[in-house]
Amino acid sequence: MSPRLPKPARAVLAAAALWLCAGATAQAATLSVTVLAKDGQPLSDAVVIVEPANPGNKARLAPVQAEIQQEKLQFSPKVSVLPLGSRVVFSNLDRYDHHVRGLPAGLAGLNASPDSGFALMLPARVEGKPPASATETLNQAGPMQLGCHLHGSMRGSIYVADSPWVVKTNEQGVATVVDLPEGAAQVRLWSPQQMVEQPATPVTIGPSTTLQVPTTIRQPRRRS
Ligand SMILES: [Cu+2]
Numbered sequence: 647m648s649p650r651l652p653k654p655a656r657a658v659l660a661a662a663a664l665w666l667c668a669g670a671t672a673q674a675a676t677l678s679v680t681v682l683a684k685d686g687q688p689l690s691d692a693v694v695i696v697e698p699a700n701p702g703n704k705a706r707l708a709p710v711q712a713e714i715q716q717e718k719l720q721f722s723p724k725v726s727v728l729p730l731g732s733r734v735v736f737s738n739l740d741r742y743d744h745h746v747r748g749l750p751a752g753l754a755g756l757n758a759s760p761d762s763g764f765a766l767m768l769p770a771r772v773e774g775k776p777p778a779s780a781t782e783t784l785n786q787a788g789p790m791q792l793g794c795h796l797h798g799s800m801r802g803s804i805y806v807a808d809s810p811w812v813v814k815t816n817e818q819g820v821a822t823v824v825d826l827p828e829g830a831a832q833v834r835l836w837s838p839q840q841m842v843e844q845p846a847t848p849v850t851i852g853p854s855t856t857l858q859v860p861t862t863i864r865q866p867r868r869r870s
Contacts, residue, residue, distance in 0.1 A: 653847050674824075674825065675826040675828045675855070676823070676854050677855050678821075678822045678856045679856075680818075680857070681815050681861060682858065682860045683864060684861065684864050685864075687819075689815060689839075690816060690818075691724060691815075691866075692815045692819070692821070692836070692837040692861075693725070693814050694812070694813050694823060695807075696809075697792065697811070697824045697832045697833075697846075698826060698831040699829060700827060706730070707807065707810045709784075710728060710732045711732065711734075712734050714735075714802065716739060716740060716800070719797055720800065721792055723802075724801075724802050724803070726805070726866075727806070728807065730786075731784065731785070731807075732783070732784050733782070734783075735780070738769070738770070738777050741771055743808065744797065746768060747763065748763050748765075748791070749762065750762065750786065750789070750790055751791040756766070758856065764782050767780075768780060782859060789804070789806075789838075790803060798810050801838065829851060830849075830850055830851075831848075831850075831851050832848055832849075833847045833848075834846045834847075837863050838866075839864055839866055
């Protein structure tokens with residue numbers, strides 16, 4: 647037998663339950679976006695940015711501490727999506743130097759002042775010692791391109807997100823964006839592979855919505 651609550655307490659509980667349900671309905675929508683490359687195959691590591699028409703009081707994501715390693719002449723992860731204000735530790739695991747640079751990607755990068763972005767000298771790893779590392783704080787929202795002054799083939803990206811609704815696609819080309827308000831929204835895309843800015847796709851978000859976005863973006867050449 648459950649203990650009987652006095653009437654006023656029951657009323658409060660019922661009201662609280664109603665309020666929770668209402669809150670859940672307003673903020674529990676999920677949008678699953680499949681991004682296709684020019685060849686019709688799923689495009690991984692594309693960044694999906696959902697912009698609701700009525701974002702409400704969207705909570706900005708708390709900054710995090712992340713790591714991007716340099717190993718075998720590659721950035722790992724190759725593409726990171728991180729909240730604005732996050733700190734990134736760059737660690738060089740290779741037995742040779744890297745001179746990592748970060749710049750705003752695309753037009754923003756072309757127009758950026760020479761002192762924008764960052765450059766980090768990371769000496770070669772020495773056997774038995776921890777790898778050289780340096781930390782950068784991400785103070786500017788949007789895509790950043792990573793490279794190395796010493797190795798032209800090294801390419802990576804960071805998408806600095808100023809909303810909680812920015813997710814990169816997985817190996818299946820799918821980005822699942824949660825906790826969205828229902829209603830009209832725009833879906834924008836960014837990919838390190840893109841040659842031009844991608845057009846936005848309008849969508850009406852219900853409790854659980856799927857969307858397929860074909861693009862003219864070419865698949866990256868796979869390194870074996
Ligand atoms: Cu390098």
